[in-house]
Amino acid sequence: MNKVDLACLAKEDAFKLIGGDWMLVCAGKKDRFNMMTASWGGIGWLWNRPVAFVFIRPERYTHEFVEAEERLSLSFFTEEWREALKFCGSKSGRDFDKCKETGLSAVELESGAVAFGEARLTLDCRKLFKASMDKASFIDRDILAKWYSDNPGGSLHDVYVVEIESVYGVK
Numbered sequence: 001m002n003k004v005d006l007a008c009l010a011k012e013d014a015f016k017l018i019g020g021d022w023m024l025v026c027a028g029k030k031d032r033f034n035m036m037t038a039s040w041g042g043i044g045w046l047w048n049r050p051v052a053f054v055f056i057r058p059e060r061y062t063h064e065f066v067e068a069e070e071r072l073s074l075s076f077f078t079e080e081w082r083e084a085l086k087f088c089g090s091k092s093g094r095d096f097d098k099c100k101e102t103g104l105s106a107v108e109l110e111s112g113a114v115a116f117g118e119a120r121l122t123l124d125c126r127k128l129f130k131a132s133m134d135k136a137s138f139i140d141r142d143i144l145a146k147w148y149s150d151n152p153g154g155s156l157h158d159v160y161v162v163e164i165e166s167v168y169g170v171k
């Protein structure tokens with residue numbers, strides 16, 4: 001993995017990158033971390049900083065790590081890793097060693113954040129902001145029924161805005 005200029009993100013189709021390719025959100029330290037697949041989120045600008053935003057339900061094991069850490073990484077892969085992403089998006093790190101099951105290898109970034117050697121693009125991010133969605137804030141109430149009716153009285157997503165501090169690409 002090579003550190004590359006942030007400007008290389010301009011060559012990416014962020015719409016496809018997150019919604020189509022999906023990403024792994026990973027937080028923790030090399031000896032104890034967890035990752036999950038996410039396809040909701042975005043990259044762009046906020047407070048004049050390059051940022052990403054991700055939405056993580058509190059019941060995810062990954063949430064525990066994201067909460068505990070100052071940083072998280074976002075990793076993007078080529079199509080050959082689709083099955084690995086499906087696994088990380090359907091099984092919990094509470095029950096499985098996701099690296100062992102998928103063949104992904106964890107690497108420690110310069111910042112101490114954990115990412116994956118097989119990724120074609122990695123964003124090393126620092127948390128800036130967190131908010132928990134609340135039911136009263138939904139303007140389109142149909143979304144509540146569609147996405148959260150399986151979880152009555154339960155939690156909605158937490159949104160994290162993270163600053164993209166470094167970008168890594170493949171050689």
Ligand SMILES: Cc1cc2nc3c(=O)[nH]c(=O)nc-3n(C[C@H](O)[C@H](O)[C@H](O)COP(=O)(O)O)c2cc1C
Nearest residue numbers: 037038039040056057060061062089090091092093
């Ligand atoms: C394509 C795809 C996209 C997903 N996007 C999100 C997401 O944006 N936010 C989220 O909280 N969960 C999302 N999930 C669900 C988590 O990845 C899934 O619950 C995972 O098993 C959590 O793992 P963990 O318990 O080890 O953290 C997605 C799953 C898939 C397959």
